[in-house]
Amino acid sequence: MKLYDSKMAPNPRRTRIFLAEKGVSVPTEQVDMMKMEQRTAAFTALNPLQRMPVLVLDDGTVIAESLAICRYFDALHPEPPLFGVGAKEIGLVEMWSRRVENNFFATVAAVFRHLHPAMKDLEVPQVPAWAEANRPRVTQFLELLDQQLSQHEFIAGDRFSVADITALCTVDFMKPARLIVPEGAANVKRWHAAVSARPSAKA
């Protein structure tokens, strides 16, 4: 088994944090996205979409997409639960996980990918107007998140979950996207300090 990983990118970090929370160790190989190594013929044969991370099983099966790799390991190692336990919590974790992905990770990524000069060969064409359309959505979502975190320790409730992992990676992704968490978002700041202090955050 091998996990193709990229230290700099937010998606592979989601998988690494998930594995660290599970206490699972997997052999990894680094793919340097700044050198476009995810676009080589060898890597494209593994994942035609040229995205990271990718897990290759011992039988040769390829599982791409960070949260698909998480679901694979979750099925093998259910503890600690990171996708919720019981129908209601499972639904709420998935709701917040998707809200964070679609309204926060995706909007920060749009600002980064469509404005940052380092992305000009990776995001073709860059559409600056799309970045600008997403910029206010980042702040809007942080208001909703701050309200949720005023009532709960973690994003989906009282238990750390994949929604926290994606949101942590997104807040840290705001720095290269040249975005900042508003001063007034005190609950987001409290939560971010807490999840950043977990050993998994360094994975």
Next chain:
Amino acid sequence: MKLYDSKMAPNPRRTRIFLAEKGVSVPTEQVDMMKMEQRTAAFTALNPLQRMPVLVLDDGTVIAESLAICRYFDALHPEPPLFGVGAKEIGLVEMWSRRVENNFFATVAAVFRHLHPAMKDLEVPQVPAWAEANRPRVTQFLELLDQQLSQHEFIAGDRFSVADITALCTVDFMKPARLIVPEGAANVKRWHAAVSARPSAKA
């Protein structure tokens, strides 16, 4: 329990097809998105993101996001499995489900939302250059999907799954987006005819 549903939109349809495949019936209330009913104060109180569908449980818990609602019902009604069985299949279903969402549903939606005159009050601002950037990605993904379906009956393998549900809703969403499946995509056409013939497709 009540499911807030919109007959015209692709996301609520994903949930309806999932429930029909499970043989589960839920009381529904229609929300007319063309009349902006998802932006009323009453609906915004349920889902601040003003998105459809939304499930409200008997204890008042609100679960938004179509696939989060599917996960809730899947936990209560595991049969037939639509998210895979066993770690490997679970990983592959999630991989294809996310590939379809991120590279097909999202790209078709970008073309529709940023070009269609009917969306001018819902997608603000419309960014036509973003629609045009996504147009070739729809065709590119259909090539990958056609290759996958040349080797498997369904998208994630030999079993119908949520990946098929999202892809079916996306192919049908291509019509209002004024996009067409290329003539050469024979495997996609074979698969689309088969999944459209399932009773759940009419849900």
